[in-house]
Amino acid sequence: MEKIEHTVVTTNGIKMHVASVGSGPVILFLHGFPELWYSWRHQLLSLSSLGYRCVAPDLRGFGDTDAPPSATSYTVFHIVGDLVGLLDALGVDQVFLVGHDWGAMIAWYFSQFRPDRVKALVNMSVAYRPRHPKVKPVEGLRALFGDDYYICRFQEPGEIEEDFAQMDTAKVMKLFLTSRNPRPPCIPKETGLRGLPDPPALPSWLSEEDINYYASKFNQKGFTGGLNYYRALNLNWELMAPWTGLQIKVPVKFIVGDLDITYHTPGVKDYIHNGGFKKHVPFLQEVVVMEGVAHCLNQEKPEEISMHIYDFIKKF
Numbered sequence: 001m002e003k004i005e006h007t008v009v010t011t012n013g014i015k016m017h018v019a020s021v022g023s024g025p026v027i028l029f030l031h032g033f034p035e036l037w038y039s040w041r042h043q044l045l046s047l048s049s050l051g052y053r054c055v056a057p058d059l060r061g062f063g064d065t066d067a068p069p070s071a072t073s074y075t076v077f078h079i080v081g082d083l084v085g086l087l088d089a090l091g092v093d094q095v096f097l098v099g100h101d102w103g104a105m106i107a108w109y110f111s112q113f114r115p116d117r118v119k120a121l122v123n124m125s126v127a128y129r130p131r132h133p134k135v136k137p138v139e140g141l142r143a144l145f146g147d148d149y150y151i152c153r154f155q156e157p158g159e160i161e162e163d164f165a166q167m168d169t170a171k172v173m174k175l176f177l178t179s180r181n182p183r184p185p186c187i188p189k190e191t192g193l194r195g196l197p198d199p200p201a202l203p204s205w206l207s208e209e210d211i212n213y214y215a216s217k218f219n220q221k222g223f224t225g226g227l228n229y230y231r232a233l234n235l236n237w238e239l240m241a242p243w244t245g246l247q248i249k250v251p252v253k254f255i256v257g258d259l260d261i262t263y264h265t266p267g268v269k270d271y272i273h274n275g276g277f278k279k280h281v282p283f284l285q286e287v288v289v290m291e292g293v294a295h296c297l298n299q300e301k302p303e304e305i306s307m308h309i310y311d312f313i314k315k316f
Helices: 037-048 076-090 102-113 137-145 159-165 169-178 208-221 224-231 233-239 268-273 276-280 302-313
Strands: 005-011 014-021 026-030 053-057 095-100 118-124 252-257 284-290
Touching: 005 076, 014 037, 014 076, 026 037, 026 076, 026 102, 037 053, 037 095, 037 208, 037 302, 053 076, 076 102, 076 233, 095 102, 095 302, 102 118, 118 302, 137 233, 159 224, 169 208, 224 233, 252 302, 268 276, 276 284, 284 302
Parallel strands: 026 053, 026 095, 095 118, 118 252, 252 284
Antiparallel strands: 005 014, 014 053
16 A cells, blocks of 8 residues: 555646556556545556556545535536646546546446546446436435435435534444345435344455544535535536436446345346436447445455456457
């Protein structure tokens, strides 16, 4: 890990913390919630040893990157803008893009807005879903899963932060990172996170040291920055109207675990495997479903994920 360099880049009006290692063609890694550049620690080391320059920022609102207070500063235009500015600051024209969870969502938008900057994309967990012209995302999720669904519970500023604050941050991290329940995650309003069963003992792929690194950063920064991505969902929907129906036209490999909550959302398996996904992402070249693997696949199966990335990007 001591090989990884840490720098701060000024981009799009914020200061962004960036972890990087290696030299060669650039791979840009985008993390999810509640995560950090650190989620890619294994891939940074293994892919840099294969001749790539690996770059993993803390996204806006996370870790050692600035966190503007207002949820309206967290649209996909802000986040993609931060990343385009980062590439410009690094003097990089095109990258291989790798995303997971919210990072995957951002990677889909990045590929829509600036396909000229993307050589190829390896995306994990979150399949591209086109904008529904009539239904706002939060209302759609509420109708499907009810008010206790985690994304609905994340909407009210301050409310879920208060809930998280009543629990040790390390325990919050364990709950999120080790979950293997593929059912829709709900946080009952009456009991909050405290009402959920305790996380099991840490799996072999996650150490107390890892948990403490995440917890230390979220203790400093709080969760609001990351939660603001969810709070901007409906605003994104409004702003994205001009892109309705636009296909994503970069080469794509998609990877998901068969225990991932995202894979069990009603209709998703059919969409991924029966032509819907390919219709909207015409250059989708591979879909990999990893057996017995849950949401944090890049940390749970680090070597396999690194090889999946390498096997795809080495073609370009």
